[in-house]
Amino acid sequence: MSTSEVVELEGHIIDSGLMERAFTVVMDMGGEFEVEEFRVGKHSDEASYCRLRVFAADEAGLHPILHELHQSGATLAAPTDATLQPAPADRVVPDGFYSTTNHPTDVRVDGEWVPVGNIEMDCAVVVEDEGEPTRARTKVLNAIEAGDHVVTGDAGIRVKPPERPRGSSGPFGFMRGGVSAERPSESTIRRVAESIAETKAEGGDVLVVAGPAVIHSGAGPALAELVREGYVDAVSAGNGFAVHDMERSMYGTSLGMDVETMEHPRKGHKHHIYTISQVARAGGIEAAVEEGLVDEGVMYECVTNDREFVLAGSIRDDGPLPDTITDAVEAQNAIREQAHDADLVLMLSSLLHSVAVGNCLPSTTRVVCVDINPATVTQLLDRGSAQAVGMVTDVGMFVPTLAEELVR
Amino acid sequence: MSTSEVVELEGHIIDSGLMERAFTVVMDMGGEFEVEEFRVGKHSDEASYCRLRVFAADEAGLHPILHELHQSGATLAAPTDATLQPAPADRVVPDGFYSTTNHPTDVRVDGEWVPVGNIEMDCAVVVEDEGEPTRARTKVLNAIEAGDHVVTGDAGIRVKPPERPRGSSGPFGFMRGGVSAERPSESTIRRVAESIAETKAEGGDVLVVAGPAVIHSGAGPALAELVREGYVDAVSAGNGFAVHDMERSMYGTSLGMDVETMEHPRKGHKHHIYTISQVARAGGIEAAVEEGLVDEGVMYECVTNDREFVLAGSIRDDGPLPDTITDAVEAQNAIREQAHDADLVLMLSSLLHSVAVGNCLPSTTRVVCVDINPATVTQLLDRGSAQAVGMVTDVGMFVPTLAEELVR
Amino acid sequence: MSTSEVVELEGHIIDSGLMERAFTVVMDMGGEFEVEEFRVGKHSDEASYCRLRVFAADEAGLHPILHELHQSGATLAAPTDATLQPAPADRVVPDGFYSTTNHPTDVRVDGEWVPVGNIEMDCAVVVEDEGEPTRARTKVLNAIEAGDHVVTGDAGIRVKPPERPRGSSGPFGFMRGGVSAERPSESTIRRVAESIAETKAEGGDVLVVAGPAVIHSGAGPALAELVREGYVDAVSAGNGFAVHDMERSMYGTSLGMDVETMEHPRKGHKHHIYTISQVARAGGIEAAVEEGLVDEGVMYECVTNDREFVLAGSIRDDGPLPDTITDAVEAQNAIREQAHDADLVLMLSSLLHSVAVGNCLPSTTRVVCVDINPATVTQLLDRGSAQAVGMVTDVGMFVPTLAEELVR
Amino acid sequence: MSTSEVVELEGHIIDSGLMERAFTVVMDMGGEFEVEEFRVGKHSDEASYCRLRVFAADEAGLHPILHELHQSGATLAAPTDATLQPAPADRVVPDGFYSTTNHPTDVRVDGEWVPVGNIEMDCAVVVEDEGEPTRARTKVLNAIEAGDHVVTGDAGIRVKPPERPRGSSGPFGFMRGGVSAERPSESTIRRVAESIAETKAEGGDVLVVAGPAVIHSGAGPALAELVREGYVDAVSAGNGFAVHDMERSMYGTSLGMDVETMEHPRKGHKHHIYTISQVARAGGIEAAVEEGLVDEGVMYECVTNDREFVLAGSIRDDGPLPDTITDAVEAQNAIREQAHDADLVLMLSSLLHSVAVGNCLPSTTRVVCVDINPATVTQLLDRGSAQAVGMVTDVGMFVPTLAEELVR
Secondary structure, three states, X not given: OOEEEEEEEEEOOOOOOHHHHHHHHHHHOOOEEEEEEEEOOOOOOOOEEEXXXXXXXXXXXXXXXXXXXXXOOOEEOOOOOOEEXXXXXXXXXXXXXXXXXXXXXXXXXXXXXEEEEOOOOOOEEEEXXXXXXXXXXXXXXXHOOOOOEEEEOOOOEEEOXXXXXXXXXXXXXXXXXXXXXXXXXXXXXXXXXXXXXXXHHOOOOEEEEEOOHHHHXXXXXXXXXXXXXXXXXXXXXXXXXXXHHHHHHHHOEEOOEEOOOOXXXXXXXXXXXXXXXXXXXXXXXXXXXXXXXXOOOHHHHHHHOOOEEEEEOOOOOOOOOOXXXXXXXXXXXXXXXXXXXXXXXXXXXXXXXXXXHHHOOOOOOEEEEEEOOHHHHHHHHOOOOOEEEEEEOOHHXXXXXXXXXXXX | OOEEEEEEEEEOOOOOOHHHHHHHHHHHOOXXXXXXXXXXXXXXXXXXXXXXXXXXXXXXXXXXXXXXXXXXXXXXXXXXXXXXXXXXXXXXXXXXXXXXXXXXXXEEEOOEEEEEEOOOOOOEEEEEOOOOOOEXXXXXXXXXXXXXXXXXXXXXXXXXXOOOOOOOOOOOEEOOOOOOOOOOHHHHHHHHHHHHHHHHHOOOOEEEXXXXXXXXXXXXXXXXXXXXXXXXXXXXXXXXXXXXXXXXXXXXXXXXXXXXXXXXXXXXXXXXXXXXXXXXXXXXXXHHHHOOOOOOXXXXXXXXXXXXXXXXXXXXXXXXXXXXXXXXXXXXXXXXXXXXXXXXXXXXXXXXXXXXXXXXXXXXXXXXXXXXOHHHHHHHHOOOOXXXXXXXXXXXXXXXXXXXXXXX | OOEEEEEEEEEOOOOOOHHHHHHHHHHHOOOEEEEEEXXXXXXXXXXXXXXXXXXXXXXXXXXXXXXXHHHHOOEEOOOOOOEEEEOOEOOEOOOXXXXXXXXXXXXXXXXXXXXXXXXXXXXEEEEEOOOOOOEEEEEOHHHOOOOOEEEEOXXXXXXXXXXXXXXXXXXXXXXXXXXXXXXXXXXXXXXXHHHHHHHHHOOXXXXXXEXXXXXXXXXXXXXXXXXXXXXXXXXXXEHHHHXXXXXXXXXXXXXXXXXXXXXXXXXXXXXXXXXXXXXXXXXXXXXXXXXXOOOOOHHHHHHHOOOEEEEEOOOOOOOOOOOOEOEHHHHHHHHHHHHHHOOEEEEEOOHHHXXXXXXXXXXXXXXXXXXXXXXHHHHXXXXXXXXXXXXXOOHHHHHHHHHHHHHO | OOEEEEEEEEEOOOOOOHHHHHHHHHHHOOOEEEEEEEEOOOOOOOOEEEEEEEEXXXXXXXXXXXXXXXXXXXXXXXXXXXXXXXXXXXXXXXXXXXXXXXXXXXXXXXXXXXXXXXXXXXXXXXXXOOOOOOEEEEEOHHHOOOOOEEEEOOOOEEEOOOOOOOOOXXXXXXXXXXXXXXXXXXXXXXXXXXXXXXXXXXOOOEEEEEOOHHHHOOOHHHHHHHHHOOOOOEEEEEHHHHHHHHHHHHHOEEOOEXXXXXXXXXXXXXXXXXXXXXXXXXXXXXXXXXXXXXXXXXXXXHHHOOOEEEEEOOOOOOOOOOOOEOEHHHHHHHHHHHHHHOOEEEXXXXXXXXXXXXXXXXXXXXXXXXXXXXXXXXXXXXXXXOEEEEEEOOHHHHHHHHHHHHHO
């Protein structure tokens, strides 16, 4: 163990799991550590502090350990400025670029700590040092332009993972990541309703990510009500969701089945194609609402109540609708904006769109994820919101019950 | 193809899928067929008739084909009496014994067709020809006694698979076996409620098979209400279900978690063990209700409203309760009686107990199966009820909604 | 029942389930039928024939019944020419347009039956009657151009659902749609290997649809071998699959974890982003192979052995790679060509891409679907290939075993 | 916060997560804490020490917090003897009885720490103080006899949760509880094989818990080989597993399907019933092997190589076999002995039996859990082995690959 470096951890580093993570990272990755100083917070509201010397056999072994510690919230003891390298070409990062976590992050430029704007994971950090003040923000790979000043290495970067809230954690478990199927369903929905009401009361934004199952399962009218009553500020969905929703309004069916009587459960998708064709003829969803073609449902409420919606295209779409953004990069950018504006995200039975939204969220945004498939809920919660509720249940019953709780 | 035999099919053999099955069985199993006569029912209420000669290379090839056709509802053209062989020992069947389907079945004894009592699948048929009139009934292997007159071969046996109901099939799909996740949840529950109400109006019996998730998910009070209000005639469950239900009454917790506030979600099972210990001290569930130890919940309502319950033990049980039948064979016999009495069975989040009940049901009993895991629903419906509804949903929301529909 | 129409069914209509379907469609949809003539095929290689008069209360009731019967393979007794209507605008179908099944289909133009080219489901049929000979082909909604001669109604259209193969059906169950988890895994793979070998021996094309799990689970080298040895003619995948595959070649990791030693299972996606960045710098996958950046793996073998690959973008992609088609409509068109060329499609752990490919397949293409999630396998098989094998297993073991069987 | 108590934690309390757990337990349960002393282990091989004063509003609030801390490994600072109360009746515990964890535990009797024998969770601790030396052991509720000296309260009890092994943790993740589906399948199996070989080399015992899917999926011969070659010391299974295994030997089928050719996949369970009947006639499995009725397979190898097997009955069994223990309590006792003897447990596609075995295991036993259903793997690992590997894969491919690795 011939080389070493000193890192520091500070804050609620015991109950947020950072100390545990620091020790196990070093051991898992073949290093050694020496605790040079440790001051424990005596009470729950006092911070702790740890100065840790990390050893490895050589630089090649030390570097990835430091990187991991760093991403977990440790900082190098002697702060220096961040290293900047110009991007060699469009969509190409310089060697050793710093890849972001989804935690709040600062970079040190000219001796000053500058917060990184629009933090999200797996991005580069670009510093705009022309003009005042110096600004730093994330850029996804395909937005990188030749010459961008990209942060490389781990020096001069400070990551602040969320700390466990003081006191009992309520329904939003801290970094839980797991999913309890053994919780009373109706009580949990009540807690989610309270969180939404609280978010709205504080002037926050609620983003709903919805899959087609919301409509098939009969929850469309309840979601439409939540939009109308102001509990939903934006909707992120796919082409299929919007078509099913409008098919319901135009033909009273979803996938060809009468939603009320469940008659004619034939496979014919004719109404589905007609819906797209008619909306295309009208010139888009807004036009279709205006000419009275669509007169109820989630899309109708979004248009009439001026809620923003993003419909992202995918290769399994029929049509698609004129409103659907078929280019994946363009769609990601639209989703990114929605994600950055959201204070609470409600993910309803939509793996693809929920992953896309989740990729753009900082770890501080509240997330509620509802799906009948436990693997989907686990996968979405694992992406790292610090405050998340996962619920394995039927959206066809979840949304109406939620609407009843909120609208009453 | 040097050997052949003639079989007959009669009834609604086209739309119930029997003709299709007959042709594919012969081809799948390497035989050939010749249709000697075919009369099609001209209208939906007229029976069809088919006389089919089946060929195979030799007797060894022909026999399994005939057996399969027979189990599907074909009968040998020239009826003879069933062959009877004495069981060589207790729990041992004679060579070539006839293994039952779950369809209504007759055996021919002394030229008369005798219905087989208590039909269920994978049993032997035992004929009691002493006394008048001759009787036949199923016996499971472990009930076979030395000397029992057991039916062997396929001759002299008539299987009557259920026919597709005339007209549209409603929510109870005929022999569907599949599970539609794309149906509106609340409408489906409404249909189930109507079926239960109808069954009760006709004087039928409703059996509920319930797993512990019913209690964990908060649906206990709703199920208790259904018992109290007379919509549930019998409950089939395990030791765990009863303990969780009574723990809720005695301590207000389920698995140590407060059911309303969801506080203290610790792993401690202490209340669980206490519940068993206290009920054991009282002398059993009925005694615990009588001494006021248990004063609400499903078990409470069963005791006070005189609904029969069977608690079948399993190797994962704590305790168990004094009321739990720990011997599997004894428990199966108790379940068998419940199953034979039931006209509609509601299976709620319980794979083990639902399979055990399903094993004892004739194909004519209505079955509603609710589970959050689609594989469980598929497995249960595949066991062959002709009228079955499968629903992939959350019992924590299903049961309260059902109770609201029924009790209002 | 004041209105009626006569339809005909012909072929192996009993064992392919068409007769059953015809009867149940009429009853489910509230109609009545009268069998005017029925001739049964006496042996397994003789066709049957049924002339059926269908009654309904009125035209509005009769029409959907006839449509369903028609889509199932019935034809109107008195053939007339197909009705053609001009498309009113780009991407807009005329009222009453005919929405295709995935079965082989003919349309009648000027008294002649013309086969519909490139059949796939949920499309319109466009007739090009200028020039000789008259041609008909499917068009998806977004390809419709104003003035296209689009077939409307059901008249003059003949759908030919696949018939059950004569004899026993082997591993490729006919229209089975279900998934047996109770089959011996290694024997099933042996059958799949035989089918692939057979397809290649007959000069057919094998298309592999692959998800990222193929690489994570360690099956990359085996799939690369199948490409190199000529058992795979084309690959359909997403951006993630290609990046993981090349990350493995460039860094020996997948998602940052060493594939052999499983060390450093950290969440860092840095290698992932680097891979995209480097390939972008090189100018694309082919260039990256040529400059030696990528020197093994599935993409490498595709490039060096000249196998076509399509990488379709999605909103959850990092990057993406320059080769990834980010526009969903453009990507669908590329997938459509792959699908039409394929004689056997092997779907490996990829729901999104498998659905997209499956949407473009006629019902006559052989499909093998492998996924660890039974719901995925069921969903994919339900899309209607007549010859399909579903296997619920681990691709990490499936692909190496398959390669061993084929390459030996 | 008017009442308080002092507890101590000692050992690798940071990286084993105990410090984090202690802080969060106090906060989650509404208490407060003051760290009176904290000494951190400077290097990875030095223990840490924490003395913590815990406050609550009253005794009723303090008690459950202390209980939770205690179960997590904290000890009351001033040790006293454990409190003993006589059990009031058979199968009844005294008020306030101490319910065990699955961690190694000591109780203090007459000033001496006595280890608790046969530790498993949710049991009572009974002290046998007559005779020398004093002994303590767990008793499940139904084994409690009137007058047993049962430990109550938390005082005088010391729980020692396993500590994270020093150095990198290898394939056996420490208290991971999660399941990575993103690991290379074949490498993981190689690690499992190494663990089994290591366990055998150290003279340890390997227990296999196997479900019927092992046989259906074609893995029977590979498991039989592992038994024969001495890699499996004991088998814990159900009636169904044994019947399917012997049906394969006697008839070459499993559930009526030929295991090699997969022909005749009919539903007939006749061979299944015959197998039970014939083995019953012979007088049991050992007799059936001796008379040559069964001449290969897992049960055959167990009998001829003198490996102990336990067949536990359940309410879904056919038969059952004479060897099957039908009483759940008796079966649990047999399973308990197997579990206590095992050093490594391999759970193969058997939820019910794996839960039953897992319930009896101390947290120090190595566990490998293999199932195609991720929810099953998660549920089994959550029961709390400190060293566990979960693998979501197909047993039909896992067991043969494992056998190849071990036997070569």
